Amino acid sequence: MEWTGLALLGLVGVGIISTGLPAAIVLIAVATFGAIIGVAAGTIEGSTLWALPSRLINLFENDLLQALPLYVMMGLLLDRLPVADALYRAGNAVLPRSPSAPLVSGMMLGALLGPMNGSVGASVLGLSRVVSPRLAAEGIPAPNRHAIIAVASTLGVLVPPSLVLILLSDAMLSAHTMAVTATGRSDRVVNTQDIFHAALVPGGIFLALCLALSWIAGRTATKLPDRERLTAGQGLLAAVALVSLIALLGGVALGYFYAVEAAAMGAFALLAAGLLTGRLRGVVLNKVLNDAIALTGALFSLLLAATTFTMVLRLLGTADLVGKMVSSIPGSDITAVAVVLSVIGVSAFVLDAFEIIFVIVPIVIPPLLIRIADARWVSVLVLLTLQSSFLLPPFGYALMMVRGVLKETVAFRSFVRSLAPFLAAQWLLLLLVLFFPQLTHVGQSSEDGSRLPAAPLSDAEFNKRLNEMIKLPEPE
Template identity: 55%
Template sequence: MAWVGLALLPLIGLALILTGLPAFIVLIGASGLGALAAAWSGSGGLLSALPARLTNLFENDLLQALPLFVLMGALLNRLPLADILFRTGTGLMRGSPSGPQVTSIGLGALLAPMNGSVGASIAVLSRTVGPKLVKHGVEPADGLATIAVASTLGVVVPPSLVLILLGDAMMAAHTIASNTMGRSERIINTQDIFRGVMGPAVLFVLLCLAVAAWKGGRTKLSVAIGTSSSIDRIVSIGTIAFIVALLGGVTVGLFYPVEAAAMGAVTLLVGGLLTGYLNRQALMGVLAEALAITGALFALLVAATTFTLVVRCLGTDRLLGQLIADLPGGELGATLVVLGILALSAFVLDVFEIIFVVIPIVMPALLMRVGDAVWVSALTILTLQASFLLPPLGYAVMIARGTTAEVVPIRNLMRALRPFLIAQATVLSLTAAVPAFVHLNGQPQKTTSALAVSEKDVLDKLNQLAPAGPLEVPSLNLD
């Protein structure tokens, strides 16, 4: 029955493409099919653990950050902060034709981690930056590429919601792998991943700024860039200082993501009310949008938790572990194969669906073989970001194309994205080749126990796994 669970994965992708149904409905349907197969084979007893898994899931305090990040994204979409920051940035660079594109990348690096999702970032940047890029003479393909790249910076720049959820999923996967292999090692946490991703994220942002400056230098501005007002500069300085302090404080561990999300959401809410940008009608729209997105994410999380339990009932996790253990090429070869699976998934699933569904299935098996969980996490998030930018099916590219009135040919868009993709490939290759790049803070790359595990040990441990009872079920614990 293990192959039934494996077959459900492409079936889910096809159902999402062909039916257009929400992901949580498709996952619940797939879970029902898998549960019937498990019951027919006599291995459905593990399903009795589902209530305990869901209770454990919703008792997690970290889930409070999810609606708060979503609320911040909805508020940023309604408030003129992005517009003010863009005017200030281009005003400071008014002597350079690259000002609009460089400012757009900087704006994405600053605001995207607070938006909660790639889609929310694209909505903000398309509304505020898109028309101004066209106004200043930037080619439509270049403008679209700039917006798509800037929106994905929230995936890799900590402490974004994506990294918070990935960190928690990787912590659960690392726990399962360590317990299965009998290793005594420190389990990674979200802060470890924040610090590990920081080096690649900073390098990628710098490369994107360099690409934007190079591309912008070849643009002939059709409209002169004006100067920013004193009020714009004051608001921009205060906003940048607040965001840097907020994001930096979480990254270095001064306060928790929930606290940062609460401070950010309340500050934006109070600022919008005091300035009059949030009247009763606008506020109701913001709250309705935040509630709808939050509800969809929680429904997805419940469906994904159910599906991963069904997959475990079918024994698919053990099958994947054996397949990964048999892969040639050592740790790097196994990691690259799993990253390829994630990249293909990104053409069908969004980042939250990948974190909730795919990561809990494939990562425990990979971390049984690979000792450096922080390195794997950094490669995972970089791979997902790169996949979102690959035309024509990249998630960010498809959404960005849908927000523009003018149709941009794929050929032109690929040409505009090429320098950014080269920069992304450079960072990804460097991180893969030099694992120390994610350990700049001096953390050990691996434990000695992880290094001592051979492929035969992995297979032996997997074969020794007995069907677990309800108390032994590893949950998607978002502590």
């Protein structure tokens, strides 16, 4: 029955594409179908399924999940308040007068607000409202505008404390715990802060590449941009917002704040500012709160459905099968990681980043970390692959969102041509991190990276410990 689980994964992809139903509904339906098959075949004992409620309850005891509604709330508030507009105007006013200045300013805005927006979709909405009209007025061709907004909306994925980074860090913590338990290594299990630190240098490299490419792309503009005129109020708002964002992001990256604390501080500050200025009252406030509850509910529903689905896969023995496949990949660690990243990349054609984190990562990453001890390196490579999935033609989530929000008729080939330099930079960075793991350990102390060498495992011992690792606890 192990192969049945792989068929169920394929069925999930087909269901999401062909039905148009939310991924949570498809996952629950396929998980139910798989459980029925397993019980009928005698592979799954019906009593074992009673472990699901306690598993879901334990899932929600994770304090890190408090960040989800807070980041959703911040994204909605940033879209309602004039913070993005003030920062963009200030960027254009400070940069040298050049056709490239609006593009660079838009890219910098994505890097600043992306981590606080909570999702790529929220970043696309905010950047489309603030940046796109001004780029059009400056004569930037539509394909270039679409490409800039799509890329800028994904920058927050790499900059802590983004929602994708938080969720992936939590998934990697669980996967690394399972791997360390299975192998008996004395590794220190990675935590959220480790993943934040590991992503800083690759994130900085990609941001620098994007700013350089934006400057080059600005040569297609038909005229010099007009100087942005800042009022005293806009200048003060931009200065306060910039200092606050840098302090908040820097505090999380350096370990002074936890991700949940940062999200709470940001959401409270934005909400207080909106109430004091009168921009969040009555119908507007009600709509923001309703949207926050709806989006948070969608994320939690997806998490619950994915947890149920992965439990069924483990009961069917699919996790054991995947572990044996990963352990049998010939070649070096780089080859094994590249194969697993390819699987994640293929999954991105039918699943978005959140679905990959909730469904694919818990299946393929634990056995990879049994084979490879460097969890920070693997985490950043997975993160970069997820970011690439947002921009992967033709169904990348950021691409679909930009085309849907801007509602401009742009030839897809022209769009991809404008996007190509950024995709090349992204893939170059992925290869750079793949072959130079040291980039994910810059600034890491010797104590953080210390571990005792583990004795090599025989194939029999490897399979035995893998089976122990994926075995579900008996229901009480």
